[in-house]
Amino acid sequence: MELFEPCFPRKRFRAALKEVKAIADALGERRDRDVSIVALKKFSQGLEVSDRRGVEMLVEQLRGEQSLANDRLAPVVDRRRLLDLRDRIEELVAAADRRAA
Amino acid sequence: MKARKVKKLDPAAPLDVNAARIVRSRVDELRSFAPQALEPDATEAQHDMRIAAKRLRYVLEVTGFCFGKPSQAARSRARDLQGLLGEIHDCDVMLPRVQAEIERLRGEDARAVLLHAADAEDLDPALTTHAPNRSVYRGLELLAVHLRARRALLFERFRHFWQAEVSKGTWSRLERALDEQLEQRKEPNSPPQQEPEPAAREPARAPSPST
Numbered sequence: 319m320e321l322f323e324p325c326f327p328r329k330r331f332r333a334a335l336k337e338v339k340a341i342a343d344a345l346g347e348r349r350d351r352d353v354s355i356v357a358l359k360k361f362s363q364g365l366e367v368s369d370r371r372g373v374e375m376l377v378e379q380l381r382g383e384q385s386l387a388n389d390r391l392a393p394v395v396d397r398r399r400l401l402d403l404r405d406r407i408e409e410l411v412a413a414a415d416r417r418a419a
Numbered sequence: 420m421k422a423r424k425v426k427k428l429d430p431a432a433p434l435d436v437n438a439a440r441i442v443r444s445r446v447d448e449l450r451s452f453a454p455q456a457l458e459p460d461a462t463e464a465q466h467d468m469r470i471a472a473k474r475l476r477y478v479l480e481v482t483g484f485c486f487g488k489p490s491q492a493a494r495s496r497a498r499d500l501q502g503l504l505g506e507i508h509d510c511d512v513m514l515p516r517v518q519a520e521i522e523r524l525r526g527e528d529a530r531a532v533l534l535h536a537a538d539a540e541d542l543d544p545a546l547t548t549h550a551p552n553r554s555v556y557r558g559l560e561l562l563a564v565h566l567r568a569r570r571a572l573l574f575e576r577f578r579h580f581w582q583a584e585v586s587k588g589t590w591s592r593l594e595r596a597l598d599e600q601l602e603q604r605k606e607p608n609s610p611p612q613q614e615p616e617p618a619a620r621e622p623a624r625a626p627s628p629s630t
Contacts, residue, residue, distance in 0.1 A: 321441060321481060324428045354513065361565060365558055372558035376520060417430065 325414040344394040351384040438482035439597040445475040469504035489592040510570035524552040
């Protein structure tokens with residue numbers, strides 16, 4: 319979106335971009351935990367069984383954070399909110415078309 | 420890290436002109452982090468460089484077809500760089516977390532051992548057997564060792580990668596393609612160049628890089 323910023327009405331563009339960034343951030347928060355859990359589990363499998371407990375505790379903590387990240391993500395990717403964003407972006411595109419005409 | 424503002428963007432100008440300015444700005448941004456990010460402990464500069472690589476990659480994914488082969492190579496290398504620096508960043512995030520966890524467990528164990536000491540005059544070393552987390556440390560210490568070693572390995576890979584790409588001219592070829600594009604657009608009535616580079620001949624029609 320930033321690539322085509324000068325084509326759009328500034329205020330409405332900023333608002334839509336803020337929304338898109340909020341979605342990206344919430345998804346990123348969730349995804350970071352997924353990646354960490356996979357890496358820790360892989361590392362843990364290379365340890366002797368008696369040495370795994372500490373790493374497994376860390377994985378459990380990350381699972382807790384993952385659940386919190388899910389709670390934060392849910393309202394951000396709510397269907398109505400996404401449809402509203404789509405409408406706003408379509409309006410932005412229409413405004414850019416009108417400017418270009 | 421906030422993206423640098425791109426100057427002279429003009430919604431009325433053709434796509435390739437604006438794209439050249441944006442890509443040029445993103446390449447400059449990426450390269451500006453290089454001297455500092457090549458220091459092993461410059462975690463912040465390495466993180467910023469990763470973000471800069473990501474921005475360059477994405478703008479090239481959308482507009483790279485305007486600039487031919489140099490943009491395909493740069494996009495691919497920016498993606499590699501982003502991945503490599505991302506893995507370094509993962510180590511930088513996880514290592515302090517592991518160390519903090521070890522410290523937290525130590526505090527918990529010290530309190531538990533102290534409770535068992537009751538009002539003894541001195542602390543009996545045997546009381547450490549009451550430390551609730553005594554079997555947990557080894558795995559976490561090994562994880563810290565692993566993360567430190569992996570970071571060092573990835574950093575060396577990053578350094579070699581960057582130096583190799585600079586030597587190969589990955590970024591400078593892209594910069595030349597961008598400058599040529601801007602130059603051509605500046606003088607639309609000038610006579611055609613002799614033997615232009617294939618990448619610069621018909622940039623707007625060059626095949627889109629495969630994804």
